[in-house]
Amino acid sequence: MRYLLRRSFMLLLTLWSAITLNFLLPRLMPGNPAEVMLAKFKGKGTMGPQAIHAIKVMLGISNESLWRQYLQYWDNIFHLNFGVSYTYFPYSVMHMIAQALPWTLALIGVTTILSFVLGTLLGVWAAWWRGSWFDMAITSIFTFTSSFPYFWFALISVFLLSFVVHVFPISGGYATYMTPSWSWAFFGSAVYHSVLPAFTILVSSLGGWQLQMRNNMITALNEDYVVLARAKGLPERLIAVGYAARNAILPNMTGFAMSLGFVVSGAILVELVFAYPGMGDLLYNAVSNEDYPLMQAIFLMIVVAVVAANFIADVVNVLLDPRIRRGAETA
Amino acid sequence: MALLAVEHLRVTYGAVEAVRDVSFELERGEILGIVGESGSGKSTLGYAIAKLLRPPGQIAAGRVWFDGVDLVPLRERDLKAIRWRELAVVMQSGMNALNPVTPIRRQFEDAILTHRPMGAQAMRERVREMLALVNIEERYADHYPHELSGGMKQRVAIALALVLDPKLIIFDEPTTALDVVVQRYIVQNLKALRARYHFAALFISHDLGTVLEIADRVAVMYGGRLVEIQDARALLKRPRHPYTQALLRCFPDPRDERIEVVGIPGTPPDLADLRPGCAFAPRCSRAQDRCWQETPAYRAEADGSGVACHAVQDEEAVHVGH
Numbered sequence: 015m016r017y018l019l020r021r022s023f024m025l026l027l028t029l030w031s032a033i034t035l036n037f038l039l040p041r042l043m044p045g046n047p048a049e050v051m052l053a054k055f056k057g058k059g060t061m062g063p064q065a066i067h068a069i070k071v072m073l074g075i076s077n078e079s080l081w082r083q084y085l086q087y088w089d090n091i092f093h094l095n096f097g098v099s100y101t102y103f104p105y106s107v108m109h110m111i112a113q114a115l116p117w118t119l120a121l122i123g124v125t126t127i128l129s130f131v132l133g134t135l136l137g138v139w140a141a142w143w144r145g146s147w148f149d150m151a152i153t154s155i156f157t158f159t160s161s162f163p164y165f166w167f168a169l170i171s172v173f174l175l176s177f178v179v180h181v182f183p184i185s186g187g188y189a190t191y192m193t194p195s196w197s198w199a200f201f202g203s204a205v206y207h208s209v210l211p212a213f214t215i216l217v218s219s220l221g222g223w224q225l226q227m228r229n230n231m232i233t234a235l236n237e238d239y240v241v242l243a244r245a246k247g248l249p250e251r252l253i254a255v256g257y258a259a260r261n262a263i264l265p266n267m268t269g270f271a272m273s274l275g276f277v278v279s280g281a282i283l284v285e286l287v288f289a290y291p292g293m294g295d296l297l298y299n300a301v302s303n304e305d306y307p308l309m310q311a312i313f314l315m316i317v318v319a320v321v322a323a324n325f326i327a328d329v330v331n332v333l334l335d336p337r338i339r340r341g342a343e344t345a
Numbered sequence: 346m347a348l349l350a351v352e353h354l355r356v357t358y359g360a361v362e363a364v365r366d367v368s369f370e371l372e373r374g375e376i377l378g379i380v381g382e383s384g385s386g387k388s389t390l391g392y393a394i395a396k397l398l399r400p401p402g403q404i405a406a407g408r409v410w411f412d413g414v415d416l417v418p419l420r421e422r423d424l425k426a427i428r429w430r431e432l433a434v435v436m437q438s439g440m441n442a443l444n445p446v447t448p449i450r451r452q453f454e455d456a457i458l459t460h461r462p463m464g465a466q467a468m469r470e471r472v473r474e475m476l477a478l479v480n481i482e483e484r485y486a487d488h489y490p491h492e493l494s495g496g497m498k499q500r501v502a503i504a505l506a507l508v509l510d511p512k513l514i515i516f517d518e519p520t521t522a523l524d525v526v527v528q529r530y531i532v533q534n535l536k537a538l539r540a541r542y543h544f545a546a547l548f549i550s551h552d553l554g555t556v557l558e559i560a561d562r563v564a565v566m567y568g569g570r571l572v573e574i575q576d577a578r579a580l581l582k583r584p585r586h587p588y589t590q591a592l593l594r595c596f597p598d599p600r601d602e603r604i605e606v607v608g609i610p611g612t613p614p615d616l617a618d619l620r621p622g623c624a625f626a627p628r629c630s631r632a633q634d635r636c637w638q639e640t641p642a643y644r645a646e647a648d649g650s651g652v653a654c655h656a657v658q659d660e661e662a663v664h665v666g667h
Contacts, residue, residue: 144400238441241397246456247428256455257444264446336446336489 021328025321032317037087040306096311101303107311117187118280118292121208125215126277130270133223138259141231160221168214168287182210185289211288230262264335268327275323279316348373348545354407356393361616363389365569374543378560380553382613386569391515391549395434430460433506437518442502443490450486453508460509475504496527515547520555532559553592557581565589568614568624571643575650585652587629631656
């Protein structure tokens with residue numbers, strides 16, 4: 015219990031410093047969005063100081079002291095008010111995020127979980143049948159695929175499966191003639207559009223989990239307690255799962271929780287290649303347009319999600335590993 | 346019929362030959378100590394007999410007759426009938442031999458449920474009884490291994506080996522990582538348990554003192570080979586092999602006025618070296634030309650003792666001849 019309290023304190027401290035940095039960083043960048051806008055209009059005639067002032071007011075750029083802005087920033091966070099997006103004016107930042115988040119959660123969230131579960135299972139099997147043709151085949155294939163540059167593989171897949179052979183759509187999250195709605199037709203279209211991006215993410219991320227789990231598992235299989243389990247003549251299943259895999263998975267739980275946290279940020283490369291309407295795409299546009307409010311809100315969400323995922327990883331580790339549990343009680 | 350008869354056993358790790366042509370017998374209820382320095386192949390011998398070698402270790406040749414059955418060709422599926430029920434293992438210091446994420450009780454229960462299923466109440470009683478044998482209170486059954494001291498874990502490992510009342514227990518360095526007080530306690534405990542349960546045991550250790558205290562007979566290994574077997578008391582009084590003699594000289598008599606600790610000069614042999622000749626020859630004071638060319642054969646005698654040394658065998662042949 016004390017362990018969790020201490021972790022909670024750390025969690026709050028991390029959040030505070032992350033949010034503060036998040037506030038400061040864009041303000042340390044040179045230039046401001048009004049200047050970007052002005053630069054766009056250059057050559058199309060001159061703008062008076064009133065016009066510049068009008069743009070600044072419209073975008074909510076203040077000349078107040080940093081401290082006042084900081085307090086205002088905190089107030090806004092508690093009201094989930096992240097202002098107006100510069101890029102998608104007049105839509106609010108929250109509106110844009112609410113649009114993009116479900117797409118990312120569905121695509122990246124599901125594939126991350128699937129990749130971890132499948133990779134772990136395949137890793138356990140490969141290690142258990144170490145040296146068999148199954149292990150040789152799967153391990154060399156995964157060593158190969160996990161070293162693909164993601165965007166290269168995605169582009170090749172799009173080229174082959176969408177352009178040369180028209181099996182999957184080239185881009186987007188759903189058919190262009192549809193409007194998002196809760197209908198089977200729309201759902202089907204969304205799933206159909208997600209197959210290729212999901213496939214490419216799986217192929218390039220599965221290998222990492224598989225290789226890691228295989229390594230952990232092989233180490234565990236050489237531990238004395240696994241040899242003793244064999245000496246006890248226990249059923250193979252119990253040795254593989256209850257003794258070896260149960261211990262081998264512990265180091266991977268933290269990595270998995272972390273990657274769940276990063277789901278929120280979307281996968282920028284995937285979403286760019288497939289023009290998928292998720293958070294990665296949104297973030298990319300925000301950055302290329304110096305859209306501070308949108309950027310800040312997305313960074314904030316990523317920070318909160320990663321910190322929360324870390325906290326969950328701590329809790330899960332406490333549940334799975336009695337050694338941490340006890341260390342926690344005495345600490 | 347002996348409980349265990351090992352015949353010309355050879356174990357290899359790739360190009361390294363860790364156990365070389367080892368033969369011996371173990372009677373029912375007997376404790377055979379196996380001593381040797383690190384790398385002498387004594388632990389490998391134990392794991393080979395239990396068919397628990399970790400890859401790339403494998404039995405290259407030989408037979409292991411256990412209760413009339415040769416274990417060497419048996420597959421894992423057929424070994425299940427023997428494992429733990431008849432042949433149990435206590436591993437080096439027990440520190441890592443218990444599953445760290447499972448309470449102690451479960452580690453008793455999975456062995457019981459696999460081989461001799463019984464009701465929950467009977468199983469509870471059995472675990473309590475087994476822990477009592479090694480003087481551990483029942484409440485520790487629901488603890489995790491890391492919550493116990495090294496000595497307690499080792500005692501739990503011994504109780505675990507006894508749970509199905511096996512005929513043979515292989516102890517691999519059971520006292521090595523423990524301090525002398527705990528070592529002594531465990532040895533006394535084991536002697537009492539043996540008197541009660543009459544199991545046979547291979548007691549593998551590099552600590553000759555501990556082995557002499559607990560074993561009926563002692564086998565000495567050097568460079569993967571058995572160099573001498575003798576009754577424990579006789580070995581202490583009249584060691585035959587020059588290596589055993591040198592080992593015993595490493596124990597000074599505390600009653601001596603001037604205590605001189607003598608080591609054995611030279612280094613242990615390289616097990617990858619497959620040249621013929623006696624492995625101990627480079628460190629032996631009695632080495633002859635022959636010792637460098639011809640590996641001395643281990644010659645077993647009717648009383649269960651034996652030695653592998655040209656000098657000793659020649660000398661004793663002369664005595665018999667007179």
